[in-house]
Structure formats: structure tokens, C-alpha cells
Amino acid sequence: MKNRIREMRKAIGLSQEDLASGCDVSRQTINAIENNKYDPSLLLAFRLAEQLRCRVDELFIYQDNPEAQQD
Amino acid sequence: MKNRIREMRKAIGLSQEDLASGCDVSRQTINAIENNKYDPSLLLAFRLAEQLRCRVDELFIYQDNPEAQQD
DNA sequence: AAGATATGTCAAATACTTTTGACATTTTGT
């Protein structure tokens, strides 16, 4: 699933490290999610949206190609 | 994290099985999430919101007791 | 009361998310 984390993080002027500590996760986790290695847990998605001052559905772009597995 | 899945599912008149097949997951998964055994993945959260015709942030109640682990 | 449908729950297996530590590469500031 695509996301706008990098875009919104930079708009606020945060580093990956800043965002990581704000969400109480590691920097590698933020990096992996920005680079679409995997999707965050629902809890982390909410924390990210909170830190980036938007809603979960504004931060993540849900486009389900029906019945296919996501990358 | 609490959620309103059961409430909204019943409002639409779906069984756990109906919702499960609409989201392409097992009935047990829906049951476990409704009974707060664990949180769904972000992808499943979006599918649930889609099936229940609401937004992710309307379906799940995010209340982070700062820096504590969720149940 | 009987049968059908719906829900709760368990255990074991598999897949996915996150962590830590480490090191390489890229970008920024002076």
C-alpha cells in the first residue's frame, strides 16, 4: 500500500529519526515503511497519522486490486 | 485498540462469515478482532472500513496511553 | 424440540511486522 509519509514528514521538517521517536519505533521501521518494504501495524498507522497531523486514510492510499495480495 | 466492527456489522445486517468473505479473510479472524484478541493489519482495517462503509478512523478508536503497550 | 445458522474458542503452522546492531551511501552545512 502506498503512503505519503515521506512527503508529509518533510513538510513538517522532521527526520526519519524524529518521526521514529515520536511514534516510539525504530528509525529502520520508519525507513522500511517509507520505502514500501511492508505496511505498518494499525497502531503504528494511527501514531504516524497523529505525528503527521492527518488522518490514517489521508496518509495511506488504499487501492485494493480485488482479491490480489499486496506488495 | 477498541473498534465498532460488531456494531456496524450488525447495523448492515451481516454475519461474521459475510464480513469475512467480503474482506477475504477467515471467520475466525473477524471474530478475534471483534473480541479484541488482536488488531487487524492495516490492509484489513481498510477492507473492513470499505465493507462497513466508513473510514478507518471511524471504525477504530485510537487512544494511545502514551508509551504503554496496547492489549 | 429439533435443525439450522451464528458465534466463541483452541492449537499449530505460516506469514508479516518490528527490533537491534552494524555498516554503506547520500545529502547538508561550513
Add this chain to the structure above:
DNA sequence: ACAAAATGTCAAAAGTATTTGACATATCTT
């Protein structure tokens, strides 16, 4: 050009989500 800060990436381990199959209990319908 140099140093510092930021980002990319890897591997191994731990934690979390989901599946299947099975069986129990509850709730609805006739």
C-alpha cells in the same frame, strides 16, 4: 573538501496477525 547528519540496507531474533480444522455453545426458525 571535509565533517556531520540523514538515509539505505542487511541479517537474525522476537513479537504479532492470519489460517485451517475442529468442536462447543448460543441464537434463531419452524
